Amino acid sequence: MVNKNKDRSFERIAYRYWEKLVGGILVPGERGYVPSEGEVLCAYNELKERHLECDCIVLRTGTHSGEFYQQGDKIAGVRIVRQLDSVGTIEFRLSTDFHVRLDIEGLSPLSRTEANCDLTQTISNFENFIDNFPRYMEGLERKKLEFEKNNKLEEMAKGSIRTTVSQILPPLGYRWDLVERGRDYLLKVGGHGTWMEFTLNRRNFSKRLAELPDVLGQIEALSKNMTFPMNIEIIK
Incomplete structure (x- = not known):
């Protein structure tokens, strides 16, 4: 039971760790700002070109089919998903609002939604998250090692306290x-x-x-x- 409680404690630490990182992706924009179709499509194409590993989808209205945006279609939004090694996925979606979601193995999904955002800076932050994910995982591993070290020290201290008290108090x-x-x-x-x-x-x-x-x-x-x-x- 003790180990289970410790695992749960580290889950909370890990959740807060990722929550802070995900929360920094969306950058609030000017009130009432709505990116044009051209801005959305341009940002989408640039990201898709730089990150071929992403699953990129244009959400659109219209009668045409196929991968490419065609005249007469209207952009309803974009959806970009990146597989993060074998431990999860990060998703950015822009439709009626801005939404980012992180699914990491072992944790409940983390998500954040904003009514309006600075599109350019938000996309840049999304790309930075993808690029820096290995470093973020290393940072989490360091936190886990520190957590385990502190738990071990606490267990040693508890044992020492019980041993010392049992030697001091009963004879008195x-x-x-x-x-x-x-x-x-x-x-x-x-x-x-x-x-x-x-x-x-x-x-x-x-x-x-x-x-x-x-x-x-x-x-x-x-x-x-x-x-x-x-x-x-x-x-x-």
């Missing part, structure tokens, strides 16, 4: 419980008429646990001098 007559809270741990300590809680993480647990017997001794001495029970909260 204290009960304890360790609760995970994200990357922090809440240590609950009870005994000798006192009950306290404090947080630990992999950066501070060594120092705090080393000081714990002395701190518990001070708290116990203080509690013996109290004439009535009270709850004390220390905030630093």
Whole structure:
């Protein structure tokens, strides 16, 4: 179950990673701007020429058939799809609005739609995404390695905390419980008429646990001098 939760956590990281990249493709244009058929066809043809690997389709109205735009046809839009290695596809579609969609293996589809966009800059960003996709994948792999490294350090820290606490507290007559809270741990300590809680993480647990017997001794001495029970909260 722990590994499954970790996988889900990285899915969220990966989704946000791609979401940011996809979100930067569409560039808002002037309000009310609608590209002409000539502008759309020109941008489409230029991209198709530069990226032969793309599946490019002119969405049009008219009675003609075939691949090429003919006189009398009206452009209803364009659709451009690029296979991204073996892990997914990126699609740009311009019809009544501007739409970009990314399908990546293992993640829910990411999409964004805008009513109007700067056509030239948007097409340029779409091409940049295609050209830089291998680099983006490398960046995601680095994030995954860092994620796995941090998880390993967290597991080592958790094991060290449990081992150290189990060695320190029972001989002193204290009960304890360790609760995970994200990357922090809440240590609950009870005994000798006192009950306290404090947080630990992999950066501070060594120092705090080393000081714990002395701190518990001070708290116990203080509690013996109290004439009535009270709850004390220390905030630093």
